[in-house]
Amino acid sequence: MNHTFRSFPRRRLGQTGIKTLILIIFVSAILLPFARDAAAVSQPTIMFVTQPPHGDDFAAVNSVFGNHLARADIATRGGDLYIRYGDGTLRNLTAEAGFGLAVRQDIAVREPSIHWSGNKALFSMVIGGTTLNDLTSVYWQLYEITGFGQGQRAVITKLAQPTDSNNVSPIYGTDDRIIFTSDRPRNGNRALYPQLDEYESTATNTGIWSMNPDGSDLRLLDHAVSGDFTPIIASDGRLLFTRWDHLQRDQQSNEGTLSYGAFNYASETSAQQLSTSAEVYPELRVQPAGSFTHGHTMNQFFPWQMNEDGTGLETLNHIGRHEFLNYFDSAHNGLPEFIGPTGRRSATNILQMKEDPTRPGYFFATSAAEFRSHAAGQIIGLNSPESLNPDNFQVDYIQDPIAGAIVEDGQTAPSNHPGHFRNPTPLTDGSLVAVRTTSPFGDRAVSGQLSSRYDFHLVRLARGTPYWSVAERLIPTGISKSVSYWDNQTFAQVSYSGPMWELDPVEVVARTRPARHSTPLPDIEAQILRDELGSSAAVDQFAAFLRSRNLALVVSRNVTRRADRQQDFNLRIANSTTVTADTGATPIDIAFLQFYQGDLIRGYGNLHAGRRPIAQVMHDGLNPDVTGAPAGSVKLGADGSMAALVPASRALSWQLTKQDGSAVVRERYWVTFAPGEMRSCANCHGINTTDTVLHLPPPTNPPEALRDLARWYKANFASSGCAPAITSASQSFPAAGGTASITVTAGSGCAWSAVSNSPFLTITSGASGSGGGSVSYSVAANASTISRTGTLTVAGLTFTVSQSGAQQPCSYSISPANQLVSASGGPGTVVVTAGAGCSWSAISNAAFLTVTSSSSGVGAGSVQYSVAANTSPNTRSGTLTIAGQTFLISQNGGLCTYSISPGSQSFDSTGGSGIVAVSAGAECPWSAVSNAAFISVTSGATGSGSGSVGFRVSSNTSASSRAGTLTIAGQTFTVTQNGSTPVCTFVLSPKSQEMGFPASSGSIQVVADGGCAWSASVDVEWLTLTSSSGTGAGRITFTVAKNKKAKSRTATITVAGESVTVTQRGRV
Incomplete structure (x- = not known):
């Protein structure tokens, strides 16, 4: 049964880091203007992130899935x-604000998102671990x-946020709540961490979360079993995101036949390991040979809202497999497989909508391969305003589909492949604007x-016919940097020097704040509830009842009416006259709808931790008991x-299911x-226009099952x-x-009580009451670093309190720890x-010292x-108190002047030593410090x-040149060093190549590292080199004159001692 519940019936169709830090920034760390094309015009302002290249692409920061670690x-x-900025100026915002390598700090940054006002932004950052x-x-x-x-x-x-979880992809809600994805366990229980996905059983995020800006009122909006990604708020208020749809049995178990040691826990709250790894839903991934039922697998990343x-919650516009895909199998023999219409763009x-x-309602996205792509591929378009009927949906190809194709090693890339x-x-x-790589291959x-x-x-794309193409690179010279840090996972010092990746662009601009979107209960169902419960107020009380018990109401009107033929569609309600079937077909009797819940109970003895x-x-x-159900x-x-x-x-x-409980149609x-x-x-596999049998629009009957449920609720809970x-x-x-307090709603004269079930929770007032009232409680401080949960029982209902663990004891x-400053004074920086989560402050204890940045952090x-500036001839000193530590500043008197000679020196890649002369007045003190790890002060x-x-100066093993400085007597001495050859x-x-006797042409591939120059020569006159030199990888091209003789002839093309033999056959 391929549907989700929706108020407006539509069809969802769908399967599927010694820490050494080296900073050589070839652009300014803070402010970098760059030369731009004279014809370029001012462009919108873009915020983005940089990252060192990283070829591995399994559950890594830019991967399609598992990218949150x-x-x-x-x-x-x-x-x-x-x-x-629009004029091309660059600012390194993290360095400017005191984060990153400029302050000897290892960070990674991702996914900025701009506020509606355009004057603030959210992003994710990780610090340290190296x-x-x-x-x-x-x-x-x-x-x-x-x-x-x-x-x-x-x-x-x-x-403020869950500090023991990975929180990424933040955006602002229409009410300024923070919406983000997180791997926090669904209910905060660390025994369930991390949640593992349904494909590789790899750690995944648990879905989309929401919290107030101060970190309070944390809510899980979507419990994603395999992960949600990159949420956005559309102009119509819908919250859109990519969801990994992978509802299938565990392939790491394969019904107990694999060696990963799959087992089931007794429950989510239990650590007891059962001797079984049994699964009950859905059907098998692979069916035995000759089986009537077909195997079921599913793996897709679809847009949801x-x-x-x-x-x-539903797929975007209720668009699903029948609109996005070109093929999927049916549920069993006798049912047609789905084959998409001719010409469908699938x-x-x-990803990354x-x-x-x-154009409100039009979305750009990436269609990318799941592995070796870093989620890069072909850009597509989705014209999906809320009013769009899925029957009228078609994917737009913004780029040639070849952009999404990965060229395999050993293959030749098509000449028109634009990269990914x-x-x-x-x-x-x-x-x-988009992010591009020129490589057409899979990465490694x-x-x-x-x-x-x-x-x-970063590139700007230009509209073309039929596809968009690259118009210009936004940062022509790129952003280069040298980094080096310790990685505990590989237990190695990892280093890089060169161009950084540019990722996650977002325009910095004010936007209209959308109205908050809602999905009201349709009038047909709302009227039944008013009729049966007595009033709108009673319906509101029913909703409060559901919230208090963490429940939801779901309703369908006629589950026999369907809009796909890949599962059974000739259906009849058992013991009734309600039937939907093709003429002459024998309908299947159905009697029950059976629900399944995603419990985190699968573990692995031979794989890794998590559930x-x-x-x-x-x-x-919470439903009526039905005998035999x-x-x-x-x-x-x-x-x-x-x-x-x-x-x-x-x-x-x-x-x-049938009356015997056997499955008929599965979600x-x-x-x-x-x-x-x-x-x-309205029905299962919601109808877009008409159903597949009767060719009628969605049903409008008042659902009698809702009437019965309302009466049962009223009799058992509201009497x-x-x-x-x-x-x-x-x-x-x-x-x-x-x-905090809890509001209790109850009928007049209805007595209730409140008790704490956890030692750290205390009822402070409202331990008992009658009718409406409130219960106040307090939560004791958690001295442990481990988060905890506890419960209160209020009016017979369970209220759960989740509390974060305490931060590790703060040390600073x-x-x-001190600095000598010249008489002229000036700015300086202290790294904390x-x-x-450890807070600190900075204050000056001397009038001549001023804290110019934020005084806390x-x-x-x-x-x-x-x-x-010190205008006195006497030296002076003063202190700053920073994070409880004393920073001493000594300043020379005004009579002391300093100079150094020389002011700079260059070295080759082998390094070496040097001496700088210091000229200063008698008894004028000075010091010398190195500002770069590859330069050391020896005397x-x-x-x-x-x-x-x-x-x-130490040797430079990199091919790139580098520069660094010494601060000597307050003067800057610059060292530059060439890279290694x-x-x-x-x-x-x-x-070797063999050519025919006619005049013709040929080519030879040259494989060489970048920076390696080469030229080719030939030993005969009848072969002419038309392209004979280059740097790095390239190609030699040549032509051969017509061989007028009957005897074959041979030429040798030579490059750096390597040769190729070209033989031309004689004239026939």
């Missing part, structure tokens, strides 16, 4: 948050930046961990209707409902007006604890090292200060009066 081996350190033998987990965390306008000063603030409160992995600001693209970003001026590491075939960079969700018969719902099911109404109360904030699926997706949500789907409910079923608290250090950061680190400083080897292919 923060380990240094898969989230490479050394990147930054940048802004590029200290030798320190295996403490680090996590992606959410940060907010302000002050990135031209002339402003950038300030970065860490948000929901409201910001988690209600209304897409399976639809962004709405066109000039990702992060399509439509701009307010109607143009399109080339020469170490920080290496790649790919050269991701994979598998389908279990629903046990957290399968567990977890509800009885279908005689009119074909269905109504059920199902667990909220939990992945669910379902199937229609192909996991669906999450929100607490208190009331959701109606005498006593239907106690509480405002919500859960609340999250920080480690510091706090207080500063670097340097502190644990994440959280976690690692930096403090900028300024020293006033004269301090002195008084004239003297000298000795230094040594590469050892060049050349390979010619093919080694």
